[in-house]
Amino acid sequence: MFVFKFGGASVKSAEAVRNIVEILGKYPDDEILVVVSAMGKTTNALERVIDHFSSGDRQGWTKEFDALKASHFRILEGLFDEKEHPAFREIGELFGELYELLSEEPTLNYNYDYDRIICYGELISSRIIGHYLNHTGLKTRWMDIRRSLKSDNNWREARVDLELSTRLVREHFRFEEGIRILITQGFIASTINNQSTSLGREGSDYTAALLAHMLNAESVTIWKDVPGVLNADPKYFDDTVLIERLSYLDAIELAYFGTGVIHPKTIKPLQNKNINLHVKSFINHEAPGTLIGNVVYDKLTPSFIFKMDQVLIRTSPRDFSFISEDNLEEIFRILHTHGMRINLMQNSAVSFLMIVNNDKRKVRLVVDALEENYRVAYQTGLELVTIRYFDQSTIDRVMINKELILEQRGVQNIQLLVRDLG
Numbered sequence: 001m002f003v004f005k006f007g008g009a010s011v012k013s014a015e016a017v018r019n020i021v022e023i024l025g026k027y028p029d030d031e032i033l034v035v036v037s038a039m040g041k042t043t044n045a046l047e048r049v050i051d052h053f054s055s056g057d058r059q060g061w062t063k064e065f066d067a068l069k070a071s072h073f074r075i076l077e078g079l080f081d082e083k084e085h086p087a088f089r090e091i092g093e094l095f096g097e098l099y100e101l102l103s104e105e106p107t108l109n110y111n112y113d114y115d116r117i118i119c120y121g122e123l124i125s126s127r128i129i130g131h132y133l134n135h136t137g138l139k140t141r142w143m144d145i146r147r148s149l150k151s152d153n154n155w156r157e158a159r160v161d162l163e164l165s166t167r168l169v170r171e172h173f174r175f176e177e178g179i180r181i182l183i184t185q186g187f188i189a190s191t192i193n194n195q196s197t198s199l200g201r202e203g204s205d206y207t208a209a210l211l212a213h214m215l216n217a218e219s220v221t222i223w224k225d226v227p228g229v230l231n232a233d234p235k236y237f238d239d240t241v242l243i244e245r246l247s248y249l250d251a252i253e254l255a256y257f258g259t260g261v262i263h264p265k266t267i268k269p270l271q272n273k274n275i276n277l278h279v280k281s282f283i284n285h286e287a288p289g290t291l292i293g294n295v296v297y298d299k300l301t302p303s304f305i306f307k308m309d310q311v312l313i314r315t316s317p318r319d320f321s322f323i324s325e326d327n328l329e330e331i332f333r334i335l336h337t338h339g340m341r342i343n344l345m346q347n348s349a350v351s352f353l354m355i356v357n358n359d360k361r362k363v364r365l366v367v368d369a370l371e372e373n374y375r376v377a378y379q380t381g382l383e384l385v386t387i388r389y390f391d392q393s394t395i396d397r398v399m400i401n402k403e404l405i406l407e408q409r410g411v412q413n414i415q416l417l418v419r420d421l422g
């Protein structure tokens with residue numbers, strides 16, 4: 001059995017959905033579990049809906065909601081000629097449910113409301129794709145993952161209960177009665193009381209890996225709009241190279257530092273069971289892409305990871321005392337409370353430095369909280385470059401026209417915080 005994951009870009013239009021049929025057509029005899037994301041940028045749009053909803057801006061969310069509904073119906077019209085096809089009614093009903101939710105008052109818990117609403121992106125997209133696959137003659141069954149994947153109620157970053165979920169997934173996800181394709185949603189789950197949860201943005205890869213682990217799949221393939229894992233983001237780098245084979249360890253390191261192609265949580269469930277992960281292009285689907293697994297290589301390719309728009313926050317005790325474990329505990333508690341992630345940290349005798357993404361709301365909250373007991377200074381407009389398997393020439397290459405603010409060197413990785421000199 002194979003697990004195929006199709007992300008937002010690979011299901012963003014009627015043409016993209018048709019392409020899935022073409023890909024599945026290459027595997028006429030295999031059992032395949034298809035995991036899909038919301039279509040295109042739907043999750044971002046739903047986040048805007050949620051923001052308007054929770055601030056009581058009905059006009060704001062209605063506008064976004066209408067646009068989202070219209071774009072999904074355009075995709076339906078591109079897929080089905082007969083307007084009587086049940087897909088139209090079902091998708092209409094799902095939008096109706098969502099509309100009803102939005103017509104209620106927001107609760108006092110933003111994150112809880114977020115999960116109740118955000119799951120519609122994946123529910124709707126998987127329904128449309130499921131109907132279309134059946135329409136083309138592929139026998140598939142649509143599964144609501146929330147019946148099987150159970151998590152705690154840590155809304156927006158829910159933690160999956162592996163034991164319970166494994167039991168339920170094995171019970172529910174069965175290939176039988178001539179059904180060799182199952183289709184379900186990535187990114188979402190539910191509590192044992194059936195309240196919807198989500199696993200963190202871009203979490204569909206993680207779902208695919210979990211399901212593969214639970215069902216002992218042969219491999220997972222993530223179908224993407226890039227040819228595989230590249231050694232740098234072509235947005236920031238000329239002549240990038242495709243990495244054909246990658247060890248689990250290198251993949252997890254690259255994902256952790258923010259390579260973006262794979263979600264960091266994806267690797268562990270696969271590594272634990274020795275399941276191969278393929279990252280392939282859904283456009284050029286015959287190309288081999290990248291294989292991530294138990295591989296050894298004779299040549300190490302340096303990889304470059306760029307994080308733009310970084311903020312350096314410098315925190316020092318007000319009385320010039322040393323940074324102690326007490327201080328660190330307090331600083332980390334503040335970060336944790338506001339869900340702020342650190343991309344790089346460093347300390348000296350009297351200050352603690354952290355580099356974070358410029359999420360303006362979070363930065364404000366964190367700085368305000370820190371300022372109660374510390375002197376806080378911060379600098380914006382920075383870039384963080386991580387090089388795995390670095391040497392002097394790779395460092396020189398990224399330092400052109402940059403000022404070095406700080407660096408951290410390990411054996412394999414170097415991280416450079418820089419300012420662009422324009």
Ligand code: ASP
Nearest residue numbers: 037043187201202203204
């Ligand atoms: N649709 C979700 C997101 O955009 C999950 C995913 O795409 O992996 O974050």
Ligand code: MG
Nearest residue numbers: 007008037202
């Ligand atoms: Mg995605």
